[in-house]
Amino acid sequence: MRASFVSTEVVNGLRRNVSMTIAMILTTAISLTLLGSGLVVVRKVDQAQDSLRQAADVVVYLNDQVSAEDSACQQQTCSGLRAELERASGVRSVKYLSRQQVYERAIEKFDNRPELREIARPEALPAAMWVELSDTVDPAAIQRQFGDSPGVANIDNQSDFVRSLVGKLNDVRDGTFLIAALQAFAALLLISNTIQLSAFNRRTETGIMRLVGASRWYTQLPFLLEAMVSGIIGSLVAVGLLVVIKEAFLDGLMKPLSGTGLLTPVSYADIAFVSPILVLVAAVVSGLTGYLTLRLYVRI
Amino acid sequence: MIRLEHVSKTYKTLARPALDDVSVSVDKGEFVFLIGPSGSGKSTFLQLLLREEVPTRGRVIVADWNVAKLPRRRVPKLRQRVGCVFQDFRLLNNKTVFENVAFALEVIGKPRHTIRKVVPEVLQLVGLDGKADRMPAELSGGEQQRVAIARAFVNRPLVLMCDEPTGNLDPDTSQDIMLLLERINRTGTTLIMATHDHSIVDSMRRRVVELSEGRVIRDDARGVYGVGR
Ligand SMILES: Nc1ncnc2c1ncn2[C@@H]1O[C@H](COP(=O)(O)OP(=O)(O)OP(=O)(O)O)[C@@H](O)[C@H]1O
Ligand SMILES: [Mg+2]
Numbered sequence: 318m319r320a321s322f323v324s325t326e327v328v329n330g331l332r333r334n335v336s337m338t339i340a341m342i343l344t345t346a347i348s349l350t351l352l353g354s355g356l357v358v359v360r361k362v363d364q365a366q367d368s369l370r371q372a373a374d375v376v377v378y379l380n381d382q383v384s385a386e387d388s389a390c391q392q393q394t395c396s397g398l399r400a401e402l403e404r405a406s407g408v409r410s411v412k413y414l415s416r417q418q419v420y421e422r423a424i425e426k427f428d429n430r431p432e433l434r435e436i437a438r439p440e441a442l443p444a445a446m447w448v449e450l451s452d453t454v455d456p457a458a459i460q461r462q463f464g465d466s467p468g469v470a471n472i473d474n475q476s477d478f479v480r481s482l483v484g485k486l487n488d489v490r491d492g493t494f495l496i497a498a499l500q501a502f503a504a505l506l507l508i509s510n511t512i513q514l515s516a517f518n519r520r521t522e523t524g525i526m527r528l529v530g531a532s533r534w535y536t537q538l539p540f541l542l543e544a545m546v547s548g549i550i551g552s553l554v555a556v557g558l559l560v561v562i563k564e565a566f567l568d569g570l571m572k573p574l575s576g577t578g579l580l581t582p583v584s585y586a587d588i589a590f591v592s593p594i595l596v597l598v599a600a601v602v603s604g605l606t607g608y609l610t611l612r613l614y615v616r617i
Numbered sequence: 618m619i620r621l622e623h624v625s626k627t628y629k630t631l632a633r634p635a636l637d638d639v640s641v642s643v644d645k646g647e648f649v650f651l652i653g654p655s656g657s658g659k660s661t662f663l664q665l666l667l668r669e670e671v672p673t674r675g676r677v678i679v680a681d682w683n684v685a686k687l688p689r690r691r692v693p694k695l696r697q698r699v700g701c702v703f704q705d706f707r708l709l710n711n712k713t714v715f716e717n718v719a720f721a722l723e724v725i726g727k728p729r730h731t732i733r734k735v736v737p738e739v740l741q742l743v744g745l746d747g748k749a750d751r752m753p754a755e756l757s758g759g760e761q762q763r764v765a766i767a768r769a770f771v772n773r774p775l776v777l778m779c780d781e782p783t784g785n786l787d788p789d790t791s792q793d794i795m796l797l798l799e800r801i802n803r804t805g806t807t808l809i810m811a812t813h814d815h816s817i818v819d820s821m822r823r824r825v826v827e828l829s830e831g832r833v834i835r836d837d838a839r840g841v842y843g844v845g846r
Contacts, residue, residue, distance in 0.1 A: 322723050522720075525707060528667070529772070530697030531724035533690070 326539035327546060330515050337511045338547055344504040345551025345603070349595045350558040351497035356591045357559075357583055358490040362483055364581060375456045377402070377446040377463060380470040384444040388415045394468040402446060405462065407454030412447040419445055443470055501602070504551075508544050508603050509610045515540055516615040540615075541607045548603025552596045559588050618776060618807045619643040619666060624675030626661055626831075634673070635661040637831040643809060645775075648802045650818050651811040652842060653828035659811035662828070663778050666809075667699055668692050680775050697725055700769030700777040704784035706761045708753040714740065714764050715749040721768045739771045743797055759790035763797065770801055777801060779810040783817065791817060815842040 331338045387395045390413045402411045420439040456474045464472055526536045563583050571582045626636040636658045643649050651659045664670040665677050668684050677684040682695050708717050715736055722732045740746055743763040753761055762782060769777055783791035795817055802808040825840030
């Protein structure tokens with residue numbers, strides 16, 4: 318009895334002001350899509366930083382002569398440089414990769430780019446020292462210190478690139494969160510408005526309910542559920558939108574990055590990860606908005 | 618059953634109190650008319666019993682409830698035991714007669730089988746058997762008021778209060794409604810009715826409490842409307 322009464326009331330309530338309901342669902346959906354995108358970015362940045370920690374912070378490329386003649390790094394130029402690097406402050410580890418090893422790693426990375434595999438030759442690549450730094454050290458200092466040392470061709474500061482990439486992604490994330498917050502504010506106002514309208518439309522019913530002694534909870538539940546149902550529908554639409562965005566834009570956009578090992582493409586696992594969060598946020602926020610609106614504005 | 622002790626009610630917008638030191642006591646099973654000119658405080662009196670309003674001063678007791686002190690969450694229990702009927706019927710126009718009466722039970726969580734049993738009984742009591750599937754718009758004013766009475770009575774309240782229930786009805790129909798209210802009163806339900814209708818009060822010869830500018834100026838056990846005026 319209770320359940321069927323409440324559910325008919327909710328459905329009738331949503332049907333009675335269709336246009337408001339649609340507006341409410343769409344605003345909620347857009348806001349949650351933005352929130353979801355932001356969360357995906359956060360996840361990607363985390364993953365990128367993880368893969369970064371596994372890679373070298375600074376790569377010292379050795380010149381042609383050393384690369385060609387000292388593949389085991391035993392002569393003075395190479396082994397001296399290595400010892401000096403290991404002694405330098407803030408250096409956690411140094412790993413030597415011969416020309417052949419560098420080639421093998423490159424081939425591995427170019428796994429899905431056969432055209433690059435074709436043209437790569439070990440002779441074209443320099444041997445390298447992979448230097449891992451502790452977090453507090455500025456990689457540029459290493460660059461300055463060893464840039465002119467004998468046997469060094471050039472020094473690549475990988476963390477600079479990754480840092481700027483992460484920085485850009487964080488900007489994107491902050492931007493999406495900001496717009497999501499504004500949009501969420503609009504959604505809240507709409508939810509609050511719709512509930513007030515709904516309560517006004519049904520004031521005869523609720524008036525009678527009050528008089529015959531229906532509990533406050535029983536009287537308010539339909540309105541509360543109305544808000545929550547449209548909130549949850551909004552979150553489902555948002556999940557759908559995320560899938561569409563992934564399929565239509567992101568997959569194409571991120572394909573060139575797939576070889577770098579830094580950013581993995583947005584996957585369904587990512588969307589599956591954020592979806593329950595979106596549904597939960599929608600249910601809680603719309604329910605809370607509904608509850609407060611009824612408390613503050615509606616005499617039931 | 619009902620006791621008002623030195624009750625005053627002041628509305629902010631009003632210079633004089635709507636009720637001024639009113640003390641009235643009504644026993645179980647009594648039938649009381651509440652009369653007085655417009656603005657004398659009759660509706661305010663009834664609203665205090667329902668906890669629609671709270672008194673500014675004094676105590677209101679209904680059955681075992683100290684109404685003014687009742688915590689908010691227990692107000693519904695009070696209202697389930699105090700039925701009320703108004704001049705303007707207050708029916709739901711998109712529901713049938715049956716549904717209108719059933720609504721009062723649904724929203725307090727009564728089970729379906731109870732509803733199916735008691736609604737036809739009460740419709741028969743108010744003389745509406747055979748009209749259960751009509752819409753309110755398809756009924757006369759008197760019939761609509763019967764639906765409202767059925768809805769107020771279906772949960773067997775201790776008190777039935779009526780605020781000018783015949784205010785919108787012609788004299789004959791009003792008489793019929795009074796007969797119905799009398800029948801309900803005979804089941805042991807305490808009945809308290811605010812009215813302007815001289816002929817009804819005069820013909821019924823029941824207890825009359827007269828208000829004027831918020832004060833009780835008369836309380837006769839077997840009164841008529843217009844003595845001394
Ligand atoms: N909610 C309110 N706010 C402010 N003043 C009110 C309110 N309700 C009633 N009043 C005032 O209180 C006084 C008593 O009103 P009440 O409705 O009790 O009179 P009444 O005897 O029922 O009149 P009537 O016979 O016209 O129905 C009136 O002066 C009215 O204007
Ligand atoms: Mg009145």
